[in-house]
Structures are given as C-alpha cells and as structure tokens.
Amino acid sequence: MRTTTNQVKPAILREQFIPDHLFLYLAKGNVSFFDGNEMYTYQSGDCCIARRNHLVKFILNSTAEDFEPIMFCFDEEFLHQFWQKYRNNRENFLSERAVIAVAKNELIDSFIRSVKPYYKGAMELDAAFEDIKYEELLLILLRSQPELEGIFFNFDAPQKINIEAYMNRNFRFNVGLERFALLTGRSLSAFKRDFKAAFKDSPSRWLVRKRLQEAYFLVQNQGRKPSDIYLELGFESLSHFSVAFKKEFGIVPTSLLTNT
Structure with missing residues (x-):
C-alpha cells in the first residue's frame, strides 16, 4: 500500500x-x-x-x-x-x-x-x-x-560486499542480523560465518562492544550526555545502555562526565 x-x-x-x-x-x-x-x-x-x-x-x-x-x-x-x-x-x-x-x-x-x-x-x-x-x-x-x-528500475538484490568495511560504517544502526545479512548480500548463515572470520567474534557481541566503545569516546572526549547518545548508537533504552556500559567498563557512563 x-x-x-x-x-x-x-x-x-x-x-x-x-x-x-x-x-x-x-x-x-x-x-x-x-x-x-x-x-x-x-x-x-x-x-x-x-x-x-x-x-x-x-x-x-x-x-x-x-x-x-x-x-x-x-x-x-x-x-x-x-x-x-x-x-x-x-x-x-x-x-x-x-x-x-x-x-x-x-x-x-x-x-x-x-x-x-x-x-x-x-x-x-x-x-x-x-x-x-x-x-x-x-x-x-x-x-x-x-x-x-x-x-x-534496479530490481537486483544487494550484492555481496566487504563485510568489515560495511559493519564498521553502520554499527550504530539498530537493525537485526537478518537485515545486515541482506544488505551485505548474504544469507544469515553466510553473514555469521563471514563476520566471525573478519572480526573473530559473533555479530551480537561485537555490535554491543563497538557501540559501547564509541559511547565511551563520545562521553569522555566530547562531553556528550548518555541520554543524548544512546539512541544514536543503537540502544533501545537508556537503562539498557547504562547497564551494558557498566558491565563492559565497570563504571556508569555519567561518571565520565564528572571526571572531565
């Protein structure tokens, strides 16, 4: 429709x-x-x-x-x-x-x-x-x-592309692995296999870690507030972001603001 x-x-x-x-x-x-x-x-x-x-x-x-x-x-x-x-x-x-x-x-x-x-x-x-x-x-x-x-009038399916370059460019997007597989021109199983070969990690773990590393940089070096960046980085809620951040780094993200 x-x-x-x-x-x-x-x-x-x-x-x-x-x-x-x-x-x-x-x-x-x-x-x-x-x-x-x-x-x-x-x-x-x-x-x-x-x-x-x-x-x-x-x-x-x-x-x-x-x-x-x-x-x-x-x-x-x-x-x-x-x-x-x-x-x-x-x-x-x-x-x-x-x-x-x-x-x-x-x-x-x-x-x-x-x-x-x-x-x-x-x-x-x-x-x-x-x-x-x-x-x-x-x-x-x-x-x-x-x-x-x-x-x-280009009705072709997405072609297979470099998975490492694509994921490093698009890790901030909160879409499912099936969607990432489609957009990189792969089946889900091929996407997971190629991802593991490129990053030596599973897509889910890598995405969370990559987003948290970016968050750490934005908060510590640019003074961005966690409430302003969690959606930007693909987290669905501020509480989910804060819990994941503390699990990864051992501190809450707001503590980086008080230390600057």
Missing part, C-alpha cells in the same frame, strides 16, 4: 531501514538524514529520494507543528508496472548515497500543488487518483533527472 502523508509519525522518524524508494517533498520544516557516512539536511521547498535497501537515521530539526513533509513511497510492484508500460532505459547509478537530492523545478512544484485537492482524512491520497498521481510524479522525476532510472 502506497501512502502520501504530511502527518509526523514517530515510527517514520525512527525508521532506519528503507524498504521502498521514498520521495520526500518538504513543504515546511527542516530535517537531517544520516546514512553512516554523511549527514544530509533539507529545508522547506527541498525534495529528495531515500533509496530502497539502505539504512538511514532521520533527525527532525523542527518542531512537529512546523514540520510538513509530503511523501510518496514507490513500491516494487508499481515500479515493475511502470517499467513494462514505458520501457525506460536503465543506466547504472554510480553514487552509493542513501539519500539523493532532487533538483528544484517548476514541474515538481506544480505537481505538489496539484496533489492537494486529492488528499483525504489523515492526508492519504484518494485511492481513485493514487496510481495516476504516482505515475505523473515518476514521469516528472525521470524527465528532470534521467539518471534516476538507475535507481528506480
């Missing part, structure tokens, strides 16, 4: 895995994305595409009342149908960025204005116009930036 919304939902802002290509137009507000390598910030009038099968953290820089995104989620079934209908060329898209900026243009601005009459309820697009408007938006995007064909 594809939905279009301008309602801020915590689940959207906390989402770290992008299962389908997501087009975002920021009608109002300011938001940042972190993909393990880079931080991208967008403000009112900007638009971008968050790519399928990528990890991204969303950081809202505006209050909920001042944040108005308009989003279109392009699922694979729709993209296959579009591909069959228009038979666009598919060139390779060279950038590995998880979030791709879309150049501002009048066609997109006009499209956003045209969509508003078809909203209903919680800003869901009227089902009678859904496919038409999705198709129209995709045609506009491809006309404006033809290279996006290499993103939208």
Whole structure:
C-alpha cells in the first residue's frame, strides 16, 4: 500500500531501514538524514529520494507543528508496472548515497500543488487518483533527472560486499542480523560465518562492544550526555545502555562526565 502523508509519525522518524524508494517533498520544516557516512539536511521547498535497501537515521530539526513533509513511497510492484508500460532505459547509478537530492523545478512544484485537492482524512491520497498521481510524479522525476532510472528500475538484490568495511560504517544502526545479512548480500548463515572470520567474534557481541566503545569516546572526549547518545548508537533504552556500559567498563557512563 502506497501512502502520501504530511502527518509526523514517530515510527517514520525512527525508521532506519528503507524498504521502498521514498520521495520526500518538504513543504515546511527542516530535517537531517544520516546514512553512516554523511549527514544530509533539507529545508522547506527541498525534495529528495531515500533509496530502497539502505539504512538511514532521520533527525527532525523542527518542531512537529512546523514540520510538513509530503511523501510518496514507490513500491516494487508499481515500479515493475511502470517499467513494462514505458520501457525506460536503465543506466547504472554510480553514487552509493542513501539519500539523493532532487533538483528544484517548476514541474515538481506544480505537481505538489496539484496533489492537494486529492488528499483525504489523515492526508492519504484518494485511492481513485493514487496510481495516476504516482505515475505523473515518476514521469516528472525521470524527465528532470534521467539518471534516476538507475535507481528506480534496479530490481537486483544487494550484492555481496566487504563485510568489515560495511559493519564498521553502520554499527550504530539498530537493525537485526537478518537485515545486515541482506544488505551485505548474504544469507544469515553466510553473514555469521563471514563476520566471525573478519572480526573473530559473533555479530551480537561485537555490535554491543563497538557501540559501547564509541559511547565511551563520545562521553569522555566530547562531553556528550548518555541520554543524548544512546539512541544514536543503537540502544533501545537508556537503562539498557547504562547497564551494558557498566558491565563492559565497570563504571556508569555519567561518571565520565564528572571526571572531565
């Protein structure tokens, strides 16, 4: 089910895995994305595409009342149908960025204005116009930036990549081992086997230790508060983080702040 919304939902802002290509137009507000390598910030009038099968953290820089995104989620079934209908060329898209900026243009601005009459309820697009408007938006995007064909029409599964480099870049993301396996182009059993060979440790133990080492550095050397970093580092609660930190280092994380 594809939905279009301008309602801020915590689940959207906390989402770290992008299962389908997501087009975002920021009608109002300011938001940042972190993909393990880079931080991208967008403000009112900007638009971008968050790519399928990528990890991204969303950081809202505006209050909920001042944040108005308009989003279109392009699922694979729709993209296959579009591909069959228009038979666009598919060139390779060279950038590995998880979030791709879309150049501002009048066609997109006009499209956003045209969509508003078809909203209903919680800003869901009227089902009678859904496919038409999705198709129209995709045609506009491809006309404006033809290279996006290499993103939208690449239906390949993630290829096997260097597990050591990938995990060192993405250990902060709180996703399951099955997801890490998928994104590194492996089955779960192959992921665990290759991980053990690369790190001489199990994925679960290594992830906790790596996140705690990063936490120690951030608290001791940068004066970051534990309450500000535990989610950033992939811990689900402050209490879980504090218990794990003390088990690893023999002290509570706040004691590092009093010693600086």
